Amino acid sequence: MHAESEKILMAHGSGGKLAHELVAKRFVRALANPVLDKLDDSAVIDFSGRLAFTTDSYVVSPVFFPGGDIGKLAVCGTVNDLAMSGARPLYLSLSFVIEEGLPMSELEEIVGSVKKASQEAGVKIATGDTKVVNRGSADRLFINTSGIGIIPDGVDISGSNARPGDRVLLSGAIGEHGIAVLSRREGLSFSTQLESDCAPLNRLVAEMLNASPNIHCLRDPTRGGLATTLNELAEQSGVSIRIEEERVPVREEVLAACEMLGLDPLYIANEGKLVAIVPAEDEDKILKAMRRNPYGREAITIGEVSAEHPGRVAMRTTIGSSRIVDMMVGDPLPRIC
Amino acid sequence: MRFITEYRRSDLAQGLISQIQHSAKTPSRFMEFCGGHTVTIFRYGIRQVLPNTIEMVSGPGCPVCVTANADLDKAIALAQIPDVIITTFGDMLRVPGSHTSLQEQKADGADVRMVYSTSDALKIAEDNPNKAVVFLGIGFETTAPTIAASILQAEDKQISNFYVLSLHKLCPPVIRAILDSGEVELQGLVCPGHVSAVIGSHPWEFIARDYHIPCVVSGFEPLDILQCVSMLVAQVERGRSEVEIAYRRGVRPEGNREAVRLMERVFEPGTASWRGMGEVPHSGLKIRAEYQQFDAELAFNIHPGPPYEPEGCICGDILRGVKTPLDCQLFGSVCTPQCPVGPCMVSSEGTCAAYYNYGEQR
Amino acid sequence: MCLAIPALIKSIKDKEAEAEIGGINRRVSLWLTPEAEVGDYVLVHTGYAINVLDQEEAEETLSLLKEIAEVGGEED
Secondary structure (H helix, E strand, C coil), X not given: CCCCCCECCHHHHCCCHHXXXXXHHHHHHHHCCHHHHCCCCCCCCCCCXXXXXXXXXXXXXXXXXXCEEHHHHHHHHHHHHHHCCCCEEEEEEEEEEEECCCEXXXXXXXXXXXXXXXXXXXXXXXXXEEEEECCCCCCCEEEEEEEEEEECCCCCXXXXXXXXXXXXXXXXXXXXXXXXXXXXXXXXXXXXXXXXXXXXCHHHHHHHHHHCCCCCEEECCCCCHHHHHHHHHHHHHCCEEEEEHHHCCCCHHHHHHHHHHCCCHHHCCCCCCCEXXXXXXXXXXXXXXXXXXXXCCCCEEEEEEECCCCCCXXXXXXXXXXXXXXXXXXXXXXXXX | CCCCHHHHCHHHHHHHHHHHHHHCCCCEEEEEEEHHHHHHHHXXXXXXXXXCCEEEEEEEECCCCCECHHHHHHHHHHHCCCCEEEEECXXXXXXXXXXXXXHHXXXXXXXXXXXXXXXXXXXXXXXXXXXXXXXXXXXXXXXXXXXXXXXXXXXXXXXXXXXXXXXXECHHHHHHHHHHHCCCCCCEEEECHHHHHHXXXXXXXXXXXXXXXXXXXXXXXHHHHHHHHHHHHHHHHHCCCCEEECCCCCCCCCCCHHHHHHHHHHEEEEEEEECCCEEEEEEEEEECHHHHHHEHHHHCCCCCCCCCCCCCCCHHHHHCCCCCHHHCCCECCCECCCCCCXXXXXXXXXXXXXXXXXXXXX | CCCCEEEXXXXXXXXXXXXXXXXXXXXXXXXXXXXXXCCCEEEEECCEEEEECCHHHHHHHHHHHHHHHHHHHHHC
């Protein structure tokens, strides 16, 4: 028996003994479940019904940020994509592309986060893969996932389902993830208690669907923020959306960081929030259901859908005038002037 | 946030809006010089709530937008030198020079890093003693003192690999140039708030005295802009032309003497090239001889070649307030924030970006 | 022209201050405002304090705006 290496080496990805040990000790032991434990080339799963299927890659930098890490993000992001179709998430695949030299302790911590997040969400890691690349070829670690879930009968959620008269609901305050990650980037040194809002939302969605199966649209405002998501929905459904600036919850620290850096909270990424577009008659009961869930305590109606100017998103400002809210362009770069 | 949120109150906004609606009888055109003011005006839909008698026109107060292509090309040439780290404020990354942008150079392997403060650039210089760290000095009198301070700190700490490419510009000379050109008739000027925090309100007196144009120094929150407009209207209606400060919490008439002293210690005025206006004497800042070891233009041999201006781009006219983005053939079709032709579209404070992002093209 | 926001000075050492804006903490250089004291609000631009905010004037401006709003209410 040799001592385990303290760092990831090229050999860990080559399929040989070291690689097998890594998988067995680091991944399978932590994420054990009957499907994964078989360690066949494919996971074999029995199910019937409508399948929701999603894939994502996670390249966040820095890999560890306040409130989470890339492992937690990978699980929550994938689970949430499934949940936004109304699906009950079941299984994830997890592929790691690791940069040579990554400390084993960091990998252990990340796998621990994967375990914790998947336990909270009630999903299992069914299959995985590990590759190691030369130093400089991956920014510490990249994770690719795919996920499957089952959509219950009678649920039809799609970005094209919004109808005039619908209400637009938001599950909580925006901008926390993006600012938390930004606070750790080189060159933008500021310190804050703010943490990423990274969270699995599948239970929240299940409770919302229990309250009313008539939800028209669900989407999580990740990259591009709330503004981009609302534009996507307006475009897909061929409707216009109008929101009230005063109703959109933003934490003071997020506002302060945005003011300092010249950013707009509407465009900052969220990893634990959702937008729901629902018929007006179901608004109250869905809001109540959201507020009973820890990830929906601050749920609020922020606006409504109408027919004129399809594709347009507008916002009533705090001073009572109206302005267009466009999709994000490029990366929100902090400005000085 | 204290001293910010109170100046966004909708009840107080309604009061100012009412007052302006009641009192603005004379048709007036007011120019806001500063890019930050342009952003507030568009972000809060200020023009919508003003009466038809008032027209707001944007001026050349976006330091990124007024940087000439020839100067941008210098920055890009520096980025192409091996072992040079370019440090810059975020605004500059996507601005197209004659042939390429800093962001494109970065994708091609150049070491270009965005920083929030010159302190971050100094730290990068300390951490990378084998490389040359060049800071792109853009900005007006608000920013120039901070760059001056960074050069003095570099001197104190004996940092020998820190350089500044000084593209700083001064506001009063260019406002004079615009007024002298007679191209745009103004009944009032919304004076830049943070430039004035540094230089005070006296430098604007020549505008009121020689050109009989009311000047009011404004802050950056919606109530600040509305209060400023209300004060300009009051002057217009009474036939007065004076310099007043609306942004009293941030600006004293004498400004910040220490900031000006440091700026004048490190820099001296020189000719600067402004996009759309050509060369304007005494409108730029050059590093003084005593600090020449920090001057990137002296330290590096850069010959970027003749600048190229894209056809059809009327950024220059827009910066002078003579045309609006809606007059531009390229606006919204060929030139969009995703693929900008000129800096007015790519800078987050550019007039074209403001028009586009807040829906004016529809 | 430039983005500068009001921050509260919590502590000062040499020419550097720890300042707070809405729960965010940041080091701020006082090279341009050596007169600034703990408890002052300063306008911060790219990590430097460019001026000390006049809190009395801030209050007066708000009072003035409130008066205007009240008068406006009576007129309508």
